[in-house]
Amino acid sequence: MSNQRTEIASLGEFGLxxxxxxxxxxxQSSTILxxxxxxxxxxHGGMQTVISxxxxxxxxHFDLSYTPLKHLGYKSxxxxxxxxxxxxxxxxxxxxxxxxxxxxxxxxxxxxxxxxYAACEKYNVDLVGGDTTTSQRGFVISxxxxxEVAQNKFVKRDGAKPNDLICVSGDLGAAFLGLTILERxxxxxxxxxxxxxxxxxxxxxxxxxxxxxRKDVVDYFAEHNIMPTSMMDISDGLSSELxxxxxxxxxxxxLHEEKIPFNEDMKDFAYKLELDPTACALxxxxxxxxxxxxxxxxxxxxxxxxxxxxxGYITEASEGxxxxxxxxxxxxxxxxxxxxLK
Amino acid sequence: MSNQRTEIASLGEFGLxxxxxxxxxxxQSSTILxxxxxxxxxxHGGMQTVISxxxxxxxxHFDLSYTPLKHLGYKSxxxxxxxxxxxxxxxxxxxxxxxxxxxxxxxxxxxxxxxxYAACEKYNVDLVGGDTTTSQRGFVISxxxxxEVAQNKFVKRDGAKPNDLICVSGDLGAAFLGLTILERxxxxxxxxxxxxxxxxxxxxxxxxxxxxxRKDVVDYFAEHNIMPTSMMDISDGLSSELxxxxxxxxxxxxLHEEKIPFNEDMKDFAYKLELDPTACALxxxxxxxxxxxxxxxxxxxxxxxxxxxxxGYITEASEGxxxxxxxxxxxxxxxxxxxxLK
Numbered sequence: 001m002s003n004q005r006t007e008i009a010s011l012g013e014f015g016l017x018x019x020x021x022x023x024x025x026x027x028q029s030s031t032i033l034x035x036x037x038x039x040x041x042x043x044h045g046g047m048q049t050v051i052s053x054x055x056x057x058x059x060x061h062f063d064l065s066y067t068p069l070k071h072l073g074y075k076s077x078x079x080x081x082x083x084x085x086x087x088x089x090x091x092x093x094x095x096x097x098x099x100x101x102x103x104x105x106x107x108x109x110x111x112x113x114x115x116x117y118a119a120c121e122k123y124n125v126d127l128v129g130g131d132t133t134t135s136q137r138g139f140v141i142s143x144x145x146x147x148e149v150a151q152n153k154f155v156k157r158d159g160a161k162p163n164d165l166i167c168v169s170g171d172l173g174a175a176f177l178g179l180t181i182l183e184r185x186x187x188x189x190x191x192x193x194x195x196x197x198x199x200x201x202x203x204x205x206x207x208x209x210x211x212x213x214r215k216d217v218v219d220y221f222a223e224h225n226i227m228p229t230s231m232m233d234i235s236d237g238l239s240s241e242l243x244x245x246x247x248x249x250x251x252x253x254x255l256h257e258e259k260i261p262f263n264e265d266m267k268d269f270a271y272k273l274e275l276d277p278t279a280c281a282l283x284x285x286x287x288x289x290x291x292x293x294x295x296x297x298x299x300x301x302x303x304x305x306x307x308x309x310x311x312g313y314i315t316e317a318s319e320g321x322x323x324x325x326x327x328x329x330x331x332x333x334x335x336x337x338x339x340x341l342k
Numbered sequence: 343m344s345n346q347r348t349e350i351a352s353l354g355e356f357g358l359x360x361x362x363x364x365x366x367x368x369x370q371s372s373t374i375l376x377x378x379x380x381x382x383x384x385x386h387g388g389m390q391t392v393i394s395x396x397x398x399x400x401x402x403h404f405d406l407s408y409t410p411l412k413h414l415g416y417k418s419x420x421x422x423x424x425x426x427x428x429x430x431x432x433x434x435x436x437x438x439x440x441x442x443x444x445x446x447x448x449x450x451x452x453x454x455x456x457x458x459y460a461a462c463e464k465y466n467v468d469l470v471g472g473d474t475t476t477s478q479r480g481f482v483i484s485x486x487x488x489x490e491v492a493q494n495k496f497v498k499r500d501g502a503k504p505n506d507l508i509c510v511s512g513d514l515g516a517a518f519l520g521l522t523i524l525e526r527x528x529x530x531x532x533x534x535x536x537x538x539x540x541x542x543x544x545x546x547x548x549x550x551x552x553x554x555x556r557k558d559v560v561d562y563f564a565e566h567n568i569m570p571t572s573m574m575d576i577s578d579g580l581s582s583e584l585x586x587x588x589x590x591x592x593x594x595x596x597l598h599e600e601k602i603p604f605n606e607d608m609k610d611f612a613y614k615l616e617l618d619p620t621a622c623a624l625x626x627x628x629x630x631x632x633x634x635x636x637x638x639x640x641x642x643x644x645x646x647x648x649x650x651x652x653x654g655y656i657t658e659a660s661e662g663x664x665x666x667x668x669x670x671x672x673x674x675x676x677x678x679x680x681x682x683l684k
Contacts, residue, residue: 032390032496033496033498036499036590037429037498037499037500037574038394038425038426038428038429038499038573038574038575039392039393039394039425039426039428039429039431039487039489040392040393040394041390041391041392041393041429041491041496042390042391042392042393043390043391043493044386044391045388046387048374048383048384048385049383049384049385049386049391049488050381050382050383050384051381051382051383051384051435051437051470051471051486051488052380052381052382052437052471053437053439053471053472053473053484053486054439054473055439055440055441055473055475055482055484057441057475057476057477057478057482059478060441060475060476060477060478061475083380083381084380084381086380086381087379087380087381087383089381093393095393095394095395095486097395097396097397097484098397099397099399099402099482128393129393129394129395130395131395131396131397133397133399133402133403134399134402135399135402135480136399136401136402136480137479137480138477138478138479140397140399140441140482142395142397142439142484142486144393144395144437144484144486145381146391146393147381149383151385154374154375154383156375156379157378157379157380158379231380232379232380233380248378
């Protein structure tokens with residue numbers, strides 16, 4: 001962070017691009033040509049290319065009043081490459097475009113790009129292109145990630161079969177609680193000017209502001225010769241994502257509430273806020289964990305990994321999509337994920 | 343165009359995506375997996391993958407008061423795949439993301455996508471993914487194009503050598519005049535309510551609203567075994583682009599004003615508006631023609647194509663970047679292209 005303020009207009013478009021990309025390092029041998037031409041060139045040899053894209057809009061997807069720009073840069077990359085991992089593929093390159101209003105200084109953009117490069121470094125991904133332009137108002141971020149996968153080893157959403165086990169990585173619902181506390185403190189600050197009190201909830205706040213993509217899970221699949229029958233990442237909440245898998249695979253499901261993994265701090269804090277941890281997991285979203293199904297033959301391989309949980313099983317479509325509560329009741333699973341269009 | 347107005351919220355996010363993509367046809371055998379999963383999958387076999395991206399913001403890159411949505415959809419695709427052709431590559435897939443405010447109806451988006459699909463059809467490109475979200479204000483479009491090129495047949499900006507010939511496709515400056523007349527009529531409409539009078543300038547208005555990418559030129563290179571030494575597309579004006587090639591190739595240039603190709607209607611109309619056609623070509627931009635250099639050995643092959651013009655030659659860097667005017671005077675070439683950041 002710096003207190004200096006350099007106007008973006010003083011650098012000009014190409015001066016700005018030079019500044020933002022001068023420390024950009026190429027890590028992938030498949031990156032033949034990177035930033036600075038009409039397009040980038042990538043050599044995927046005998047691999048298949050996987051491509052995914054996200055558009056992030058200030059005020060809709062992020063709030064700069066409590067999001068440090070470095071974290072925003074990091075998260076912009078992570079949420080996109082999370083989609084590549086969700087295909088059982090390895091991200092290799094990204095292109096990143098931004099539109100900025102003149103309220104941003106060059107130093108603010110430097111911070112954003114610090115986060116972008118930190119994510120590229122961590123996930124071994126090359127930034128190979130983009131577009132830099134102005135907006136009349138608000139910050140717009142577009143990320144497209146390219147990945148590679150061995151011939152026909154990609155995993156879609158439509159391959160779940162009856163009796164397959166439903167699994168998730170990590171724990172769920174914490175990002176939503178992180179958002180809840182950040183939003184609460186923002187409102188208190190706006191009304192009273194009081195400084196934010198995050199109650200030392202570093203885990204849940206970190207889950208919201210600096211999520212990670214589950215490269216380790218995809219690596220684990222490769223090492224243990226596991227091929228999930230379907231997979232997607234959890235950006236909109238567990239129920240919404242599981243319903244996607246059921247719809248695209250034309251199957252039903254039984255989810256066991258008691259099997260949904262929670263972080264202890266998250267659970268305690270949810271009760272403190274009088275929120276149901278299960279509801280946070282089902283409808284919260286932004287956890288960026290992997291939701292996948294496996295055939296029962298792979299159960300032992302999943303079970304011996306403490307970071308993975310079996311939370312239910314797939315049924316025939318005619319049996320519906322259901323959740324069994326802790327009390328043993330059966331309810332229909334409904335999607336209540338964030339609907340950005342409402 | 344339809345007078346019906348369906349609110350986007352009435353479809354929901356996935357209903358909207360289903361509607362916008364239901365007529366999406368896959369044309370490329372390399373498209374293994376398209377819209378509907380976390381990512382698309384592309385098989386480029388022994389080819390190299392080329393990738394390019396653009397971010398278009400309402401009020402900065404387009405004005406909906408005079409841009410039909412269908413044309414906007416078409417142009418959004420064309421300007422992006424123009425970058426792929428500028429690499430001497432063939433576009434094969436695009437991903438398209440949009441952010442929309444609730445001022446748009448579903449019918450308005452249908453029109454936009456009609457244009458997108460028309461461009462995909464014309465250029466034989468598959469739409470394989472994207473992101474659909476809301477904005478608080480304004481329409482945001484992000485397009486990433488993927489193309490393929492035979493091993494090391496891509497053409498960069500840094501290969502121009504002294505004595506190479508500087509060439510352009512088509513004619514220049516008309517898009518800028520089209521923008522000028524559209525902006526003039528918008529202002530008159532805002533002040534007086536008078537209906538736009540485009541003076542039957544269909545050519546120049548069409549160049550602005552519905553540009554085409556020069557697939558035919560890249561095809562001509564392949565058929566005649568021409569490998570340009572450098573190439574880029576003209577989005578920001580001839581002088582700005584030629585200076586890019588000179589800088590990246592570390593060379594100088596001599597441009598002959600009298601060789602710059604103009605459309606006759608464009609020239610007449612420029613004089614009517616008391617604008618210099620040469621200035622329109624040098625600084626206007628948005629022509630999406632190809633600017634390229636070739637070795638002198640290829641002169642005959644270029645000369646026999648009426649759609650291509652030799653407009654100057656490359657020099658040593660020490661000789662500077664110059665234009666020879668019709669009157670025989672030599673001036674330094676300066677970039678006055680649209681600078682979106684000023």
